[in-house]
Amino acid sequence: MDFSHTEERQMLADMVGRFVRDEYDIETRHANARSDDGFSRAHWSQLAELGLIGALFPESCGGFGGTGFDISVVFEQLGGGLVVEPFLANLLAGTALAASGTHSDVLDEVMAGNCLLAYAHGEPASRYSLSQVETVAQKSGSGYRLNGNKAVVISGDTANKLVVSARTAGGNDATDGISLFLVPADADGIHIRSYPTIDGYRAAEIALKDVEVPADSLIGVEGQAIALIEQVNAAGTLAVSAEALGAIDVGIEMTLDYLKTRKQFGVPIGKFQALQHRMADMMTEREQIRSALINAAGNLQSDQRDWHMSALKNLIGRAGRSIAEECIQMHGGIAMTFEYAVGHYAKRVVMIDHMFGDEDHHLQRIIKLGAIAATAAATA
Amino acid sequence: MDFSHTEERQMLADMVGRFVRDEYDIETRHANARSDDGFSRAHWSQLAELGLIGALFPESCGGFGGTGFDISVVFEQLGGGLVVEPFLANLLAGTALAASGTHSDVLDEVMAGNCLLAYAHGEPASRYSLSQVETVAQKSGSGYRLNGNKAVVISGDTANKLVVSARTAGGNDATDGISLFLVPADADGIHIRSYPTIDGYRAAEIALKDVEVPADSLIGVEGQAIALIEQVNAAGTLAVSAEALGAIDVGIEMTLDYLKTRKQFGVPIGKFQALQHRMADMMTEREQIRSALINAAGNLQSDQRDWHMSALKNLIGRAGRSIAEECIQMHGGIAMTFEYAVGHYAKRVVMIDHMFGDEDHHLQRIIKLGAIAATAAATA
């Protein structure tokens, strides 16, 4: 057991951190978010060249990372800059490709920064359920015909290709019978409605009406996609949680600075013990989140994956949200303004509760999974 | 709508308060608790003469009170002294008699201080369920034969008569088929095992083995006791909650005094803002409890009774426990000692969570009852 990063991974973290610090201040971020695409293609290419996309996928797929710690290190740093470029969408869709072993040419293009993917799995009625898929794929000639609606597809408006889940068999909530397809975003019958999210990112509602796809657009085995979907979900949970921790780190840092400089009643407000004690609890909870992130990253490929992912995500929703709210409260009015950065960090942390299952969803999953062995940090 | 006490009720409160203040200090209380009976018969007689038992029952039964506010006022003051005399047991058993309209001669003796009752309803497996009664009453001649076990019967060791629930029909958890009986505590076949509770009171496990009772020992209508039991339960919930508030008031008062006098680092610890702010939250929660007590007392006879009782008891278990723990924490080590009083108040508040259903039990009852109309404080 070892709690220090390898040198390579530390270099990766430093590199992303440097990019954020030097080239991605909050105004740049807002400008990227407000642009037509909702992100900067220049920044995306730059980061692709730095190898950031490749770090998310294993060597067997042409990447040079792909472990839980690679993902957590990258997204933690991205969270520190509230980076709006579509890393998450490409991690999700790319993980489906990488794990299935199909469409490796597309994944190569993704890692080169030449192709954008999005992951169209959630639906208007699915909430956080992974198996509730109402979109159907009927056999049609040698291929399939897709019909259905996909909801809140992250970066779904700018993707070149979509990974779409659809039911090839089974009832609405059956785990069996779900398949994944790789579909060009401009295929006939696809209607994409783009919109911003409250925290400055972009998502889309995607309607599929008689979309014809060839047989080889299938990802993995027909009807057996649930394992892939669970794996994508785990990677996504890990990524947004790491992002949340990165944002929490900045939020706490800004709050600490503010406590030291802002004066009320003639003294820096950091001298007020009530704030000090709450801040001390925030520091403690932050370390707890960091530990849960380590536990989850180290278990991304283990049989305790789901327990640790749910533990992590529950903590993000519970302790993370509380920290975000406290960062605003301790700043006071200034944190309520769009102009000041801390509110944006807080927004991101809170809204991450709505991705891949919220605090309660994951608490209930922990209960379902049982927890006797899982309280052990060790995987051995 | 009116939130001030009538003059009579204020006098009642003042009278009990004066008794506690003048004659019932914490050493007296401990001495009473440690005595053979677990309470003082002299104090019991004295309080009976002051009319304290009569205040718990309506005029129609020979008392001069019996409303929710009578009960709450009396028990709030008793809680302020951690009074160990068996008011609760006699309220419970007496309410069963009063509400059924039977055995009024016995109730007269109770109010005169000449007869002690206890309420033997709970069983080893019933937890907080009101209908889970495994004790059976079989017809036997013109009377009944009782068999079963009763658990944690408050003041069950010193009672002259017991109000015993037993099943005359129906399955173990059926609401129908439960009857109440008035049984002499020294009847053949009754075995009483007395023990102290962690907070200084006395309870008993009571085994009934072939206990023969005559037909007129029945309280109310055979098989229809559940409504009586619910009424007793509501009165008990109200009483112990009021007691908890009385104990909380003393706990907060003692803690405030301590904060003003105890010095650390050269200043009274009450100057530390972290403690001030927690104390401010305790004050707020205390007022919330007081309001919930008023709501519950005012609804003891209304169709919103159960909602308000559960709201109150949930708050006692949630906010009350938290206040009790904070009273200890703010005192520090001294509150951990038997000699210092505040720990005893804290113990009582926490252990009241184990009577008539705890925080979670009542939260779940609120959910079952639904709450749309009930969020209104007004009964109209």
Add this chain to the structure above:
Amino acid sequence: MDLNYTHEEQAFQLEVRQFLAEKLPPEISGKVKSKKRLTKQDSETWHAILNAAGYLNAHWLVEFGGRGWNAIQRDIFDVEANAAGAPRVVPFGLNMLAPVLMAFGSQEQQSYHLPRILDGTNWWCQGYSEPGAGSDLASLKMSAVRDGDEYVLNGQKTWTTLGQHANWIFCLVRTSREGKPQQGISFMLVDMDTPGVEVRPIILLEGTHEVNEVWFTDVRVPAENLVGEENKGWTYAKYLLVHERSGIAGVGDALASIEHLKQIAREQKKDGKPLAEDALFAARLAEIEIDLAAMRTTNMRIMQAASDGAPPGPEVSMLKIKGTVLRQSINDLTRRALGPYAMPFVSEALDIGYNEEPIGPDYANPVAADYFNHRKTSIYGGSNEIQRNIISKLMMGL
């Protein structure tokens, strides 16, 4: 103690319900219920309707044309109005300035300003906070220097709610730097059409324009616009803060918001069942309802004690804390109820006239924004930290 409504109270409740049913315009209550943005015109319309019915200033003292409503009446009106979807009345003139004028204003100020508050001629806003003086109001810097029959004002106010709609502002200004910081403060009424007054928007973190900076550059104000005595403004300011807090618990709004949340929870499905039936969600909701039922009584108790003669004391600080924390927890639970559809946010969809299909359920769009917006409530009007200080000092003597 008696929790039953008297006959008079029952009749009053009926009267209020009838008034709302007849007079509250459906297009306005529709906006309120669907959390659309209200226009200035909407606020003015409702203000005029309330005034015509004599409800606008019913809580004012009888000698100033009010009806002297007690705590129970105010609770009934608050709850009924919120349940019906009535907009919040803009409080700055009606509930904040007016009590100060009644207590400390000159007869001229009273007879000039009070009718104009009621008839809507003047829309007031509040000039208290400054960039360096938030919770520590006494450290304010904006200066007012006497020059003949006028004061010359220079400085900046901030967090001025709805300042973009207002034509008058009441300000705390510094008229002296002698003594303790509280001592040199005065209370001033300023016509915002006076040259040198400039209102600049502050955009909040969820993108709305609700508060403003107000800049004053050599603004000349007639000396008769000084309220009470020079350098005594701190006393008036504290008096105002107490009155500001008389509705601070926000019971009616919280009750209406809970009903809205329950409606959502019945419609949202989780694993095929209504979210309302989920054990954890139901438990969170039930705790809020328990707290709210208690707070409604706490509010009436404290307000009744005040209306019985005692001034509303530091106890209202408890209402501020509990009221905001509870309201925020309703916001939080509403956000959670939506699942992924809490994320989309189309700001234009909050305005009437937006005709596109909603993203997700029609109630979803404003929810997250509302959650973030309500974080302000534990900060403004004296942050909850300041309220705890007040309780510590005034209620507990710590």
Add this chain to the structure above:
Amino acid sequence: MDLNYTHEEQAFQLEVRQFLAEKLPPEISGKVKSKKRLTKQDSETWHAILNAAGYLNAHWLVEFGGRGWNAIQRDIFDVEANAAGAPRVVPFGLNMLAPVLMAFGSQEQQSYHLPRILDGTNWWCQGYSEPGAGSDLASLKMSAVRDGDEYVLNGQKTWTTLGQHANWIFCLVRTSREGKPQQGISFMLVDMDTPGVEVRPIILLEGTHEVNEVWFTDVRVPAENLVGEENKGWTYAKYLLVHERSGIAGVGDALASIEHLKQIAREQKKDGKPLAEDALFAARLAEIEIDLAAMRTTNMRIMQAASDGAPPGPEVSMLKIKGTVLRQSINDLTRRALGPYAMPFVSEALDIGYNEEPIGPDYANPVAADYFNHRKTSIYGGSNEIQRNIISKLMMGL
């Protein structure tokens, strides 16, 4: 980062398990698991077994006969020992005094006292707190006045855990009243058989005798019992506090307590079903397990950083807070799990030899007492408030 055990760590875990299976006396682990009271003899027996196996001081530096266990090894031993029902080792000599002697004691003190700590000749207790000096330790008053080759001690210590069993006590005493309160403090070793030492029991709120007052009246202590330099005791005391906290998270105990709780929750029935299946109960339990899994890693991270060379810094304060709060929440949930049977308390039933039937389930009797007893953990060893002060000052610079 690697969460997998190395081969060495796996082997170590196996070794510890074997040792516990073979050497931990079942009558002792039985008492621990059923929460009976341990006798002094029980503690001494287990102490001797650990010593014979070389585990007692395995965390000591190698040069003093330890094995220099790292954070992972200490975690493994802690968790395994607790799971097996091993008693807590009395820490005062072994984990608190010993590190101070190794760092600051004379060679004579080291060679005299360290072996006697290991072989059980001396049972140490701690003389830090005084009635007026709890969290504010620097304000202590107990005096030590030099008189020839001796110091004469007068004063009172309190909260002395298991002082009734001890024959030696290490004390902070005041040797000077000059300068800041921290400056005149010295660290003294006292044989409790010396005339003038008197131990008086303090009974805790749940009725147990666990802590004591220790009174000193003209107690004459040889000057060679001074540790390090006169008036430098504050430095040694702080060093000790850091070492005291190395096991402060209490991971092993918490894990064992959770298993106990889960066993109870499977046996207790609520509405006919196991309590463990109740949605609210399960949620409360799951939150604790989530927090505990994270804390186990937090603990190892902080301890590993320390064992890699850096001294355990203020970060351990986070472990103290989180560890005690979590442990108390386990106690709280265990109490709730029992329903009405949390109320009965028969103190004698905690002693071996009590032969009557238990009241209610056999695990019920100690639970409420244990809940109340554990309230001490957030008070002693530097209250959680003091820990927050430390974090504020040393970690955050506030």
